[in-house]
Amino acid sequence: MLTQSLQLHCHRAIEWHHAGSAIAALDHSKCELCKVPPAEADKLELTSLxxxxxxxxxGKxxxxxxxxxxxxxxQAAVLAGFAICMIVKIDxxxxxxxxxxxxxxxxxxxxxxxNIACVASVACVNIMGTSLGLRGPDGSMLQAADGMHKQRDRIFWAFTTGLVGCALATLVLAWLKMQPVTAALCTAVVLYGVAxxxxxxxxxxxxxxxxxxxSGKVDDVLSSETVGPESFVRQLGVDSDTLIQLLAKIRRRRQVLLLVALARRDGLHSMVVRRQAAGTPEVIFRTAAVLTGRQ
Structure with a gap:
């Protein structure tokens, strides 16, 4: 069993050597993929990622x-309903x-x-913002998220105004409907709650x-042609180890794509791509010339 395994690995190594020699003998000057600098291609692919x-x-x-x-x-809709009852039902x-x-x-x-202003603002922002982010042109997700973030203070201030109005109306109602002692206790409770x-x-x-x-701004990453400063990468949740793994994966992928492009161009065929358990790609090109010449 061990002998068969060694023979198999030796056979693969010989095929890889012969395929590499055949590819090295090709005219790389006519291949468009070879003209791209490796570092620049890796940088562009990492930027895209x-x-x-x-x-x-x-989107999140x-x-x-x-x-x-x-x-x-x-909550604002519920308080608006209470406000209508306070106006209509109390005589x-x-x-x-x-x-x-x-x-x-x-x-x-x-x-x-x-509260009505809060409900209306929430409805408009949610409908318009999500529509822009999902159905808009390229870069609309960034514009929609930033626009919704800018409207946050306006919505919260409208909700706060409704809360303060509800508390003050309750305070005045206590003095109109209750005895002075009870009204004083209710006033203390309302003021304590507001404070x-x-x-x-x-x-x-x-x-x-x-x-x-x-803070790191994601729009700089989306609008630039290169990867931004390190703070952008940290904001995206990509650490240094992950970057190293991504770069290694990109380089291995480019090598595979380069070999595939050269094989298709010069008639090499019957490509077999295998991955070992450790994750290292093993590319084996079987050509008619190699098989007939080495058998």
């Missing part, structure tokens, strides 16, 4: 923004203070308008704050 990864990353960002906006829009006696009732309706309308919400929002904003100039 990174651009594909950048586009996939922007677009889906993330879409899901976040849908969650905010759902006040005739002897109520007109200033207090006016403040109540004013804050209720702020609640309604802010806690503001504090948590500021803390979270400070925790996740970053400068746009310090």
């Amino acid at each position: 990174i651009k594909k990864s950048a586009t996939d990353l922007k 960002e677009l889906e993330l923004n879409k899901s976040n906006f849908e969650a905010v829009g759902t 006040f006696p005739d002897d109520v203070n007109p200033v207090s009732s006016s403040l109540y309706y004013f804050f209720a309308l702020i609640n309604l308008v802010g 806690s919400g503001v504090k948590v929002s500021l803390h979270v904003q400070k925790l996740f704050r970053y400068k746009e100039t310090e």
Whole structure:
């Protein structure tokens, strides 16, 4: 068994040597693939791979923004329904203070308008953004993801306006419908809730704050002809070991493509491509001349 294995490996080595000699004797000056510098071809293929990864990353960002906006829009729609009930369902006696009732309706309308604006913005951004990213021209995924990211602050501010209007309308309603002691307790609870919400929002904003100039921009990778700085590669999740593996894989692939192109051009045929268990490609060219000359 061992002897047969050694004979098989020797036979493959002889075939590889003869095929290499036959290919080396060809006229490489007429082959277009040979005219491309190896380093430049590897660089272009690696750039294409990174651009594909950048586009996939922007697609994930677009889906993330879409899901976040849908969650905010759902809550805003619920609050808008509460605002309509606050305006329509609640009646006040005739002897109520007109200033207090006016403040109540004013804050209720702020609640309604802010939440409706939030729902409308979410609907427009999600529909237009996803349509542009999936059906637009080349580079539209980048434009759609960045556009949705820029509209994030406007949507959150509209939702915040609706929340503040709802809280203030509830506070005024407590003084209009309840006894002074109960109204004071409700006022304390509402103010504590508003203060806690503001504090948590500021803390979270400070925790996740970053400068746009310090982040790697994927649009530079997508719009350039070469691979950008190292921060772009890190943002795409490609480390140094992966880059080395990619470059090695690209070089092996180019060698296979070069041999295939030369074989097709000069009549070499019956190509067999095999991969060993370690992943190293083994290319064996069997030609009629080699087989008849060595048998």
